[in-house]
Amino acid sequence: MGCGGSTEGRKDDKEDGKFTHRKPKVSIRIQPQVKVCKESPQIVFIFGGPGSKKGRIVDDLVLVYDFKLLVVEDVILRELPKKVARAIACDTTRDVADLLREEPSHLSLDWVLETIVTEIEKEPDGRFLIDIMPNLRFLLRCEKFVKDCEYELSMFENKYPIACALNLAIPEDKVIKNVQKQTAKHPSQMKEGGQSDEADTSRTAKRTSLYEMSVKTYMEYFNKTQRLVTVDVSCAIPDLIWQKVNSFFSDSLELTPKKTANTVILFGFDENAFLGLDLARYSMEMISLSSLVDDPKQSVESLLSALCKHVDNTKATAESFAVNAMGTSLSKCTVDQFKKKIIIFLEVTDTYLDQYIVITDTKKQVERTRKTSLFTRPFKAVCTTDNEICLFPMDTDTEVCKQIALCMINAREE
Known part of the structure; x- marks a missing residue:
């Protein structure tokens, strides 16, 4: 699995810059x-x-x-x-x-x-x-x-x-x-x-x-x-198909997952980062990065390693996370916070949250008609291996976006 094909299913839900209003049933x-x-x-x-x-x-x-x-x-x-x-x-x-x-x-x-x-x-x-x-x-x-x-x-x-x-x-x-x-x-x-x-x-x-x-x-x-x-x-939409297959293996066959896949991780670095975001609507788990470690000011590599462990130990059907990096050594402005300076060629694109997250009715636990979200703020998107999407505020340094994605890749390979 590589970076190239990871957004296939998510892009199928968007045509000509407009989000579709009906989500197919699987x-x-x-x-x-x-x-x-x-x-x-x-x-x-x-x-x-x-x-x-x-x-x-x-x-x-x-x-x-x-x-x-x-x-x-x-x-x-x-x-x-x-x-x-x-x-x-x-x-x-x-x-x-x-x-x-x-x-x-x-x-x-x-x-x-x-x-x-x-x-x-x-x-x-x-x-x-x-x-x-x-x-x-x-x-x-x-x-x-x-x-x-x-x-x-x-x-x-x-x-x-x-x-x-x-x-x-x-x-x-x-x-x-x-x-x-x-x-x-x-x-x-x-x-x-x-x-x-x-x-x-x-x-x-x-x-x-x-x-x-x-x-x-x-x-x-x-x-x-x-x-x-x-x-x-x-429906030919891989994300929707995977959700159904994943639930079958996790719930019906009761297999224990090794890790998550197709995750969407939205990073925020200030108090306004998630303003207007309906966590329940997107079935997102809010994570305070500082709560995952003993010392919030330790190296960003250690912080992101702890984040990967938390995400991978979450139930397999949980795939979307909002990560609050306030109070930690991880910022959106400087590449100098990373110990390793490596030339990388990860593609960065502009996107919207609805393009990547399949919306479900959390009260009825059934698929429902999709409505365009009020949370239409654009983000920078970096696709890592394992079909993981990292989203960042548009004012985040592009090299910082790439380095965060690279650190997460390396943390999983260690």
């Missing part, structure tokens, strides 16, 4: 036999086709719940050449494609699951998130791999029971609509040679159809055993 269906094995390892299969935001959700699950991710496509490309003795080297994806074109039977579901078992046995007390469906089409053409999975999964579960299958579901027609919507937003972006974006729509439809056909027997298997968790991701 529904979830949890079948009755979904439960985590009390004995290790804990195993979850995940499915999601084109447009499902699976990549973002997988990244967050790995970060927050300390899953080890097993991507079967990567496993195949790494292990299949070792399995097949050939005179010619098989070093690239194209080599593997040629190999399977000549003899598709080299790839079978039972071999894939045996390979997964080998990976699990390396960490028998771990949590595993298994992404079993490849994206590469030549892998999906292998009949011994894409087949009725009931027997092979049953054999797998004799040794390692699967808690559930998480299906990030979106109807095919809505996938196409989302592609067309993006095309409409950027009509000037044409392909080379004047090719229209209709080709993208057609290609997406074919990918979606192939995916649905490939996962059909998996859906039937987990549905039959009542262990299918289906999340409607039609």
Whole structure:
């Protein structure tokens, strides 16, 4: 996970500088036999086709719940050449494609699951998130791999029971609509040679159809055993999808989070910093930075390290924080307060609070219609790793913004 993709979902809520007035609903269906094995390892299969935001959700699950991710496509490309003795080297994806074109039977579901078992046995007390469906089409053409999975999964579960299958579901027609919507937003972006974006729509439809056909027997298997968790991701807004998925893992599966993800941290340095801010509306926790340490005048590195520990030890579903730095050695004006002066290239942008925080009704605990906040003060925004957004008053020194973000990154890596 890096800085580049962390604001994807939040920007989807804003068009042409205006905030949308209706927040899409994300529904979830949890079948009755979904439960985590009390004995290790804990195993979850995940499915999601084109447009499902699976990549973002997988990244967050790995970060927050300390899953080890097993991507079967990567496993195949790494292990299949070792399995097949050939005179010619098989070093690239194209080599593997040629190999399977000549003899598709080299790839079978039972071999894939045996390979997964080998990976699990390396960490028998771990949590595993298994992404079993490849994206590469030549892998999906292998009949011994894409087949009725009931027997092979049953054999797998004799040794390692699967808690559930998480299906990030979106109807095919809505996938196409989302592609067309993006095309409409950027009509000037044409392909080379004047090719229209209709080709993208057609290609997406074919990918979606192939995916649905490939996962059909998996859906039937987990549905039959009542262990299918289906999340409607039609809204295509990653933050909203993640909130629903996060609540499921935290509340229904009762997994203990390792840390938070997608946090929004609003820094304030004077008594007027949070004037007009409705903490309940934004579900923000107010933190007095001085209360986290014994000596508020200690180094800013120590202060920010204490802040990171507090944020990461907060319940995973708490994602927004207002940090009052008054009375501490952390100020918005000088870079000299930092011990390490490092050249960094973090992007700083101007933004508004509503762009980054999904609003919920804290009284009814249900999603509600979004209204544009009166707290429309602009901020400087710095995106760190782990999908964390740091917001600062506009008069904060830009280099100070960057150094604070960098200190928080370093504190988590120590």
